[in-house]
Amino acid sequence: MRPYIFNKSNLSAYLKQLDTVFEVWIPVTENGITTFNLFNKQNDIDLGKIPRTSVKSFFLPQHELLMEYSASPDSIQLDECLPSKKRIIFGVKPCEGRAVKLNSQLLVPETKYQKQDLYFKANQQNTILIAYGCNQPGVGCFCRSTGGDPFGKTGLDAIVTDLGDRLLLETTGTEISNQLIPKNDLNEEATESDLTAAEQIKKNACKVLDERSEIKVSKENIHTVFDLEIWKETAMRCLNCGICTYLCPTCSCFDMMDYFEDGKGSQSRCWDSCMFSLFTQHSLGHNPRPSKKERVRQRFLHKLRYYPEHHNGEISCVGCGRCVLHCPVNIDIREIADRLSLNGGERG
Amino acid sequence: MWQKSCDVWFVTTLLAADNMKEITQAIREKAKLLLEENKVKGVLGFTPGTLPMARRPILATTLEQAERLCWDEFCLMNLANFIPPRGQERIAVVAKGCDWRNLIVHDLEGRIDLENEIEVLGISCKGMLDTEKINQSANGAERVVGVICNGDEVQIKLVDGKELILEKDRLIRQACRECRQPTPDSSIILNNSINDSDKQKSIVSEHAFDSSDFLKNIDLLQSTFKECLMCFACRDACPLCYCDSCFVDTEKSHWLSHSSTLEGLLDFHFLRAHHIAGRCTSCGTCESACPMNIPVRELVKKLNHDVEETTGYIPGITKDMKPPKSIFKPSYHEHKNR
Amino acid sequence: MEESVANPYQKYPVRINSVYNETEDKRLKTFGLSFVNSEDSDYFFSQSFQPGQYALVWIPGYGEIPLGIASAPTEHNKLVFTVNKTGKVTSKLHTLTEGMLIGLRGPLGNGYPWEKLKGKNIFLIGGGCAFSTLRSSIKYLLSPENRQDYNDIWIVHGARTPGMLLYKDNFKEWRKRDDVKVHITVDSTSLATGEYHVGNVPFVLKQELPTVDENSVAIVCGPPMMIKYSIDPLKEKGFLPENVLFSLENKMKCGIGHCGRCSIGKTCICTEGPVFSMAEVNEMPDDY
Ligand SMILES: Cc1cc2nc3c(=O)[nH]c(=O)nc-3n(C[C@H](O)[C@H](O)[C@H](O)COP(=O)(O)OP(=O)(O)OC[C@H]3O[C@@H](n4cnc5c(N)ncnc54)[C@H](O)[C@@H]3O)c2cc1C
Ligand code: SF4
Ligand code: SF4
Numbered sequence A: 001m002r003p004y005i006f007n008k009s010n011l012s013a014y015l016k017q018l019d020t021v022f023e024v025w026i027p028v029t030e031n032g033i034t035t036f037n038l039f040n041k042q043n044d045i046d047l048g049k050i051p052r053t054s055v056k057s058f059f060l061p062q063h064e065l066l067m068e069y070s071a072s073p074d075s076i077q078l079d080e081c082l083p084s085k086k087r088i089i090f091g092v093k094p095c096e097g098r099a100v101k102l103n104s105q106l107l108v109p110e111t112k113y114q115k116q117d118l119y120f121k122a123n124q125q126n127t128i129l130i131a132y133g134c135n136q137p138g139v140g141c142f143c144r145s146t147g148g149d150p151f152g153k154t155g156l157d158a159i160v161t162d163l164g165d166r167l168l169l170e171t172t173g174t175e176i177s178n179q180l181i182p183k184n185d186l187n188e189e190a191t192e193s194d195l196t197a198a199e200q201i202k203k204n205a206c207k208v209l210d211e212r213s214e215i216k217v218s219k220e221n222i223h224t225v226f227d228l229e230i231w232k233e234t235a236m237r238c239l240n241c242g243i244c245t246y247l248c249p250t251c252s253c254f255d256m257m258d259y260f261e262d263g264k265g266s267q268s269r270c271w272d273s274c275m276f277s278l279f280t281q282h283s284l285g286h287n288p289r290p291s292k293k294e295r296v297r298q299r300f301l302h303k304l305r306y307y308p309e310h311h312n313g314e315i316s317c318v319g320c321g322r323c324v325l326h327c328p329v330n331i332d333i334r335e336i337a338d339r340l341s342l343n344g345g346e347r348g
Numbered sequence B: 001m002w003q004k005s006c007d008v009w010f011v012t013t014l015l016a017a018d019n020m021k022e023i024t025q026a027i028r029e030k031a032k033l034l035l036e037e038n039k040v041k042g043v044l045g046f047t048p049g050t051l052p053m054a055r056r057p058i059l060a061t062t063l064e065q066a067e068r069l070c071w072d073e074f075c076l077m078n079l080a081n082f083i084p085p086r087g088q089e090r091i092a093v094v095a096k097g098c099d100w101r102n103l104i105v106h107d108l109e110g111r112i113d114l115e116n117e118i119e120v121l122g123i124s125c126k127g128m129l130d131t132e133k134i135n136q137s138a139n140g141a142e143r144v145v146g147v148i149c150n151g152d153e154v155q156i157k158l159v160d161g162k163e164l165i166l167e168k169d170r171l172i173r174q175a176c177r178e179c180r181q182p183t184p185d186s187s188i189i190l191n192n193s194i195n196d197s198d199k200q201k202s203i204v205s206e207h208a209f210d211s212s213d214f215l216k217n218i219d220l221l222q223s224t225f226k227e228c229l230m231c232f233a234c235r236d237a238c239p240l241c242y243c244d245s246c247f248v249d250t251e252k253s254h255w256l257s258h259s260s261t262l263e264g265l266l267d268f269h270f271l272r273a274h275h276i277a278g279r280c281t282s283c284g285t286c287e288s289a290c291p292m293n294i295p296v297r298e299l300v301k302k303l304n305h306d307v308e309e310t311t312g313y314i315p316g317i318t319k320d321m322k323p324p325k326s327i328f329k330p331s332y333h334e335h336k337n338r
Numbered sequence C: 001m002e003e004s005v006a007n008p009y010q011k012y013p014v015r016i017n018s019v020y021n022e023t024e025d026k027r028l029k030t031f032g033l034s035f036v037n038s039e040d041s042d043y044f045f046s047q048s049f050q051p052g053q054y055a056l057v058w059i060p061g062y063g064e065i066p067l068g069i070a071s072a073p074t075e076h077n078k079l080v081f082t083v084n085k086t087g088k089v090t091s092k093l094h095t096l097t098e099g100m101l102i103g104l105r106g107p108l109g110n111g112y113p114w115e116k117l118k119g120k121n122i123f124l125i126g127g128g129c130a131f132s133t134l135r136s137s138i139k140y141l142l143s144p145e146n147r148q149d150y151n152d153i154w155i156v157h158g159a160r161t162p163g164m165l166l167y168k169d170n171f172k173e174w175r176k177r178d179d180v181k182v183h184i185t186v187d188s189t190s191l192a193t194g195e196y197h198v199g200n201v202p203f204v205l206k207q208e209l210p211t212v213d214e215n216s217v218a219i220v221c222g223p224p225m226m227i228k229y230s231i232d233p234l235k236e237k238g239f240l241p242e243n244v245l246f247s248l249e250n251k252m253k254c255g256i257g258h259c260g261r262c263s264i265g266k267t268c269i270c271t272e273g274p275v276f277s278m279a280e281v282n283e284m285p286d287d288y
């Protein structure tokens, strides 16, 4: 099937078509910050920028209800709150599709011995992702170094390439993706020359990114890696805040909590971060990761070492650059990955 | 190779840092001297990072590291926040006005011994730039490849090869516009030469809004804080949020909601505002750290104002009085009669 | 039911049947629980529940905590937990009384490797609330259907004072048997009855344990200090690193390997553990 093509000026007509199928979310800039908002007349779509918060919020919301219940000393009635709202997110970055896949490998594993997170699974089934390819990778981007691609289709239902005045829309063949085909007068197939133009754009984008070298998983003995000087150096300035983990599309750690009032209650979960001391602090005070050093080390080794060991060498960073761009003290995962692989990794 | 691409960013960055060559040079020289003479264990300052506007706090302990110290209008973090715990060897700290004020508060609160443990390398500051404003003009943080400050202009190189020229004055951080003391009172000021008219420039007080508005207008309060992620970077970047165990770091209580619901985040901001009331120096580091552009500082302004009005204490400027919070004793009768 | 995959966060209602104050300081209470629905009970016990596993115990409105299961699979439909009062959920649990309902999910994690332990001499060493899974193990080992599968069984239980010793009724029974060697020790006591050793657990290990070969396995559960100082005496007696088993207690929330907090290096304690041998622990990076 050939991709479709329509004039940029028709984008909002296309979004309206989608809006009749499911609710549509688009990147919108408000107060200088781009986040996903409901598509409506008031909101102007702001394509191309890297949204400050990632689509993670649609799959693993910052605050998510798991169970609602009524409880008294002699009865407990539990209801699971599985999400059911279908929605289309238009204008995500291709790397975010990969991030959803990486999280899915952890939360919805296919082996029957592991438990599945039905909430993430439902969100995955209910959320349609249409990406906007990256003609011009940003200064913090390094998706190609992590096994991704600025026009990659992993985890996506469709992807749009910006040809300047026109948009080229390719569906990826997922079950739902034929519902995304433009209708009526927007339904026009791309020509050979459109495809060539798109190819050129992709090539140019990759060229920039390929100058940034691949991230290799270090095979050095873990005890040696633990004692590297880099952790102390990094911890000196790390604030142990939640910026990097909360903005990251692949960080998925959460906390669970209960609320209760007048016989009714709920159990929910919300994002948590390995950068916080409370994350591992035991009830009796012992903390396995007592200082910034251990916590910084955990974040990077989890992404660059532990996750790959469980998932065929794939690192759990898609190179979106959010943590690079927004860390207040410039702790840069590219630099850390580089120094890690210099320390015993098999580097190309 | 990465190393190579990292180098490219380091070089771009240095270009930007160069415009304050003299200060940078003065810092490096002084730092090397202090280290060579073994007067300090390290020099806390800034060094360029991997992005054009990124300046990293660093405790330079070797001559080689001292040679990489820098100074320009992106040294946003408050270095008082990075001082090692008490009782260690003497260090030197590069300090602009607000860093100095926070050092004073730390000293009054007994957290550091400013006289005996710290050598302040003061810098008279003309204001730091708001990187978020630059990012917005560039249409995204990811599009800024290089930034060069030339006099009153800021030249921004974009990822598509284009260039932007912006007026520097409009990019100055809000907190710096409201600054009450750009120059430390330390005995060493590395850029003595700054003239008063330059200083004056950064003492204009421009209030975005009065924090007491929040209390009258709950919608304003909610819309201002609704995007807060509860990442706590504001707390973690604040030199005054140094409690070993912060009120948010407990699971044992039931009164503080940990979730990022609106109540949860307002709980956090209100409680934090009360913890820094009469201590906050309005340095703006919290706002610089915030990834969501939230005017964190505004909430405490009203409280700070009240403390100043009733006690005359100005955090970081008043030196001859104990912090109001540590001497405050509500009279039993007043309390009862209310 | 049509759905094929169960929600791992679903809990079974369980009723508190008994509450017993274990120790003189009243910080340790033992709760006897039973399932409200027999399907849940069948499911729980059909999950090949093994001594050493834990469950997440949930108090509506307060939260869920991991607790080692102190009862054995051989005590059908009965669940026992011993709880140390330390924080929010445990304090609430201590206020609950007979007849009340709470929730539970599990069994979770891996128990001790009972299949592999067949034919071996087993040394169960512990103190404090961590003794819970050892109670489960002892009940299991001493039950008529299992006893013949294992060789010698030794129990070493220690506490600060006689009033802090756990499971007194059980110990009375066990001491009567001639197919198990029981050593109880207290750090100090004013009553010299000869019933107890006086000294800490590592001291008793040094004094009383025989030298062993590769056919002996020690399961050590207790406060970190006890574990730390037991390692050397055990090594001296000849226990191999792969034959010393621990149950690690990391902070946990989800219990199913998803929330990310319980890991040590690449190892997820809640699903791959909590039981690990000393050899395995030595391989782990120093993050516990
Ligand atoms: C596998 C395993 C088996 C355990 N078995 C027992 C047992 O048999 N008896 C017993 O008394 N205790 C046991 N514990 C420890 C027990 O889980 C904690 O004491 C309990 O979670 C403290 O909860 P709290 O709400 O009272 O404490 P708070 O300090 O209020 O803790 C808040 C939350 O943090 C988590 N948490 C805090 N500390 C721990 C910890 N040490 N381990 C796990 N989660 C923690 C819990 O989710 C808890 O609700 C076990 C722990 C593990 C991991
Ligand atoms: S690396 Fe940066 S963003 Fe992450 S916790 Fe440290 S200071 Fe915050
Ligand atoms: S670690 Fe940083 S660059 Fe990698 S996916 Fe997360 S936020 Fe993006």
Ligand code: SF4
Binding pocket: B237, B238, B239, B240, B241, B276, B279, B280, B281, B282, B283, B284, B285, B286, B287, B297, B300
């Ligand atoms: S609250 Fe903000 S402005 Fe006030 S001292 Fe702390 S970081 Fe500076």
Ligand code: SF4
Binding pocket: B227, B228, B229, B230, B231, B232, B233, B234, B235, B286, B289, B290, B291, B292, B293, B294, B296
């Ligand atoms: S730094 Fe900003 S987003 Fe983070 S907690 Fe503070 S106000 Fe909220």
Ligand code: FES
Binding pocket: C251, C252, C253, C254, C255, C256, C257, C258, C259, C260, C261, C262, C263, C268, C269, C270, C271
């Ligand atoms: S308890 Fe959540 S991952 Fe182990």
